[in-house]
Amino acid sequence: MHIVIPQVTPSSTKAAPLTASAVLAALAILTAGTAAVAQPADTKSAAASYPTHTIRIITPVPPGAAPDVMARLYADQLSKSLRQPVTVENRAGASGNIGAEFVAKAPADGYTILYGYNQIPTMNPHLFAKLGYDMQRDLAPVTQTLSTAYVLLGNKDLPAKNLAEVIAYARKNPEKLAYASYGPGTASHLIFEIIQDSAKIKLLHVPYRQGALTDVLGGQVAMLFEPFPSGVPYAKSDKVRALAVTTDKRVPELPDVPAMNEAVLGLNLVGWQGVWVPRATPPEIVAKLNAEFVRITRTPDMRARIAELASLPMGNTPDEMRAAIQKESAQWGSIIKARHIVLD
Numbered sequence: 592m593h594i595v596i597p598q599v600t601p602s603s604t605k606a607a608p609l610t611a612s613a614v615l616a617a618l619a620i621l622t623a624g625t626a627a628v629a630q631p632a633d634t635k636s637a638a639a640s641y642p643t644h645t646i647r648i649i650t651p652v653p654p655g656a657a658p659d660v661m662a663r664l665y666a667d668q669l670s671k672s673l674r675q676p677v678t679v680e681n682r683a684g685a686s687g688n689i690g691a692e693f694v695a696k697a698p699a700d701g702y703t704i705l706y707g708y709n710q711i712p713t714m715n716p717h718l719f720a721k722l723g724y725d726m727q728r729d730l731a732p733v734t735q736t737l738s739t740a741y742v743l744l745g746n747k748d749l750p751a752k753n754l755a756e757v758i759a760y761a762r763k764n765p766e767k768l769a770y771a772s773y774g775p776g777t778a779s780h781l782i783f784e785i786i787q788d789s790a791k792i793k794l795l796h797v798p799y800r801q802g803a804l805t806d807v808l809g810g811q812v813a814m815l816f817e818p819f820p821s822g823v824p825y826a827k828s829d830k831v832r833a834l835a836v837t838t839d840k841r842v843p844e845l846p847d848v849p850a851m852n853e854a855v856l857g858l859n860l861v862g863w864q865g866v867w868v869p870r871a872t873p874p875e876i877v878a879k880l881n882a883e884f885v886r887i888t889r890t891p892d893m894r895a896r897i898a899e900l901a902s903l904p905m906g907n908t909p910d911e912m913r914a915a916i917q918k919e920s921a922q923w924g925s926i927i928k929a930r931h932i933v934l935d
Contacts, residue, residue, distance in 0.1 A: 637700065658708050691724060694730065698869065701872055706866055733881050735865040736864050736865060740836055745814040766793045767795075770783050771798075773798075775796075782837060784926060833845060838851065838861065839852040863905065
């Protein structure tokens, strides 16, 4: 299966009885629509002159992580084209929720932007029983900037040379192989959950706060899914064994490493980075930010920097980003529910 799957369509089109709650919901939608159309004059004026002062990009990862690196590259280019300072603030923690909630509750004026990644809108709503924000209600998509994949790294003593051999070994030796992750609910955990579900195998999960890759290198744990930006250099070294890439076909960066699709038919898992603003941000500002981020993404310099991270440039419309999120969220939601994964 691909990371993006169609949403489930209703099995019936029979009209439901009109209830009081339905009437209230309809009124709420009409009220929201009226508010969106009838923007105050000062809001329109602010949108037309945007930006007039410093813009903050919030990235929900520690300094040096791939989204942080990209956020700073975009900030530098935005400050030149928009002729205003653009700063980057790191608000890491809780699988991206801390930074996302901060932006969700910020003024909807275009001066606080979230530069995040796919787990926040597609996995977290299903993983966390309680969130201080609602991704669909509180944040508006601007654009997806790049897509990337993961490489499965195994220690050199692992009795398998690729993912197909890992699966074969695990079938004969259930719960004998241990894999590391960067914590419950992270992509490095959930990809293994999908593999176990698809291949009908059982592995041991060893979650880490830090040091996961170090323990794979040292042989304390068998394997780990590492994002391309940090994983490809190790995959090219002789320190670990590259077992698979999470794409439907082999990639130029690692031509001798099998695609995961070769071991588990139809499995293709990619990640991405993207941009959001508070939901009520004027559409003129959203459009201006979209145009700037897409323009920068398509410049030769930025495409080269993205390629250095073993990633592919994107740059789409808010509606396209919204549709992609809905489809991916449906798949991750079904997997998370089937595997009974819930985080506090």
